[in-house]
Amino acid sequence: MEKILIVKGNIIFTKVSNRFECYEDHYIISINGIIEGIYKVLPQKYENCTVKDYGERFIIPGFVDLHLHAAQFLQCGMGMTKKLLDWLNDYTFDLEKQFQDVSFAKEVYKRFADQLVAKGTLRACIFGSTSTKGTEILFEVLKEKGIGAYVGKVNMDRNAPDFIIETTEESIKGTKYLIEKYKDEKRVRPIITPRFAPTSTEDLLQRLGELAEKYNIPVQSHVSENIDEINWVGALFPDSKNYVDVYDKHGLFGQTPTVMAHGIYLDKDELNRVKRNKVTLTHCPDSNVNVRSGIMPLRKYLNMGLQIGLGSDIAGGHKIALNEAMVRAIQLSKLVNMRKPEYEILSASEAFYLGTKGGGSFFGKTGSFEKGYLFDALVIEDDEWIANRYGLEDRLESFLYIGDDRNICARYVEGCEI
Ligand code: GUN
Ligand code: FE
Structure with missing residues (x-):
């Protein structure tokens, strides 16, 4: 049986090195650990699936x-x-x-x-x-x-x-x-x-x-x-x-x-x-x-x-x-x-x-959220005052500089939470 995982949140990753791809408040769908796509509106065929909603938090590749x-x-x-x-x-x-x-x-x-x-x-x-x-x-x-x-x-x-x-x-x-x-x-x-x-x-x-x-x-x-x-x-x-x-x-x-x-x-x-x-x-x-x-x-x-x-x-x-x-x-x-x-x-x-x-x-295909990549991901929770005030790229940069394991609230490897 297919293992479908749907997570929702602010998605940010790098497809190419010179810029971030940002999808605020989007769904990312992984099937059997492989990314199927990122959507603003959940496609109809997934309507009855449960969604892990991470709200204001942001989701990055592991x-x-x-x-x-x-x-x-x-x-x-x-x-x-x-x-x-x-x-x-x-x-x-x-x-x-x-x-x-x-x-x-x-x-x-x-x-x-x-x-x-x-x-x-x-x-x-x-x-x-x-x-x-x-x-x-x-x-x-x-x-x-x-x-x-x-x-x-x-x-x-x-x-x-x-x-x-x-x-x-x-x-x-x-x-x-x-x-x-x-x-x-x-x-x-x-x-x-x-x-x-x-x-x-x-x-x-x-x-x-x-x-x-x-x-x-x-x-x-x-x-x-x-x-x-x-x-x-x-x-x-x-x-x-x-x-x-x-x-x-x-x-x-x-x-x-x-x-x-x-x-x-x-x-x-x-x-x-x-x-x-x-x-x-x-x-x-x-x-x-x-x-x-x-x-x-x-x-x-x-x-x-x-x-x-x-x-x-x-x-x-x-x-x-x-x-x-x-x-x-x-x-x-x-x-x-x-x-x-x-x-x-x-x-x-x-x-x-x-x-x-x-x-x-x-x-192989890891380290990005493009279609066909393995869904290896971290869910990051930053201070609400930072989250409310700044855009996604600034929030990520701040996490890179001053964040640590206390900000990482979930980890996924190939679509499974570990
Ligand atoms: N070169 C050979 N062994 C080592 C090691 O253990 N660490 C590093 N940095 N270089 C090495
Ligand atoms: Fe070494």
């Missing part, structure tokens, strides 16, 4: 976080005077090691997932840890929450402390196990996750690329985030032309759908490959600043027509709420603009687009 580390959730806001490689060595690996402990993993991943959903993220690309058992728990916890996610067991077989790396064999075996177990899941699915080139041998990368191809599984990793990291990649992979080439030559750069975090210092050849291979890049503004990697040249990439999404990069970024990442992306664009006026600032609609439809396209 947030999509294209890059974060569940196993770093406890260290948000710590070690924030360090740069990337020291931060990994001094804080991160030690925490990630603990996820071998099943009861620890259960407790922390539950807290992580609760916060993710509370803040309105309904789709995410998530790194677990190197622990296969721990990552299996992450799959289960996320399945329970009802949101959509790609989840990766982190692959590392060199250049990290012994207590956290695996042999190439173990790393592949665990990855294969999770792929076999979860590849046919509806919403929480596996993604191949070499941490980054420096902690991978060529052999590991090669075999991960083969797994990606064999099972048609997407890929996520980090690329070109930090100058020391890039120099290190050059030294470790002398036969590769550049950082991107390391992934590309092993079938980990767009051969299956691929999302790469950061990409701050990509050269011309690398950017051509990003575009040609249709690789999605994730802008992680908080992380760019916190571990002082640099600022992704977002405007340049947008002008090139690259596919971009937003990431909280917990815990390089310190806030899991994606509206905060949207705001920080705007703020960083203003800093860039003050130095280089030719790089225009990011508008509210552009930032919103990145965190909804931009990232959402990695999951």
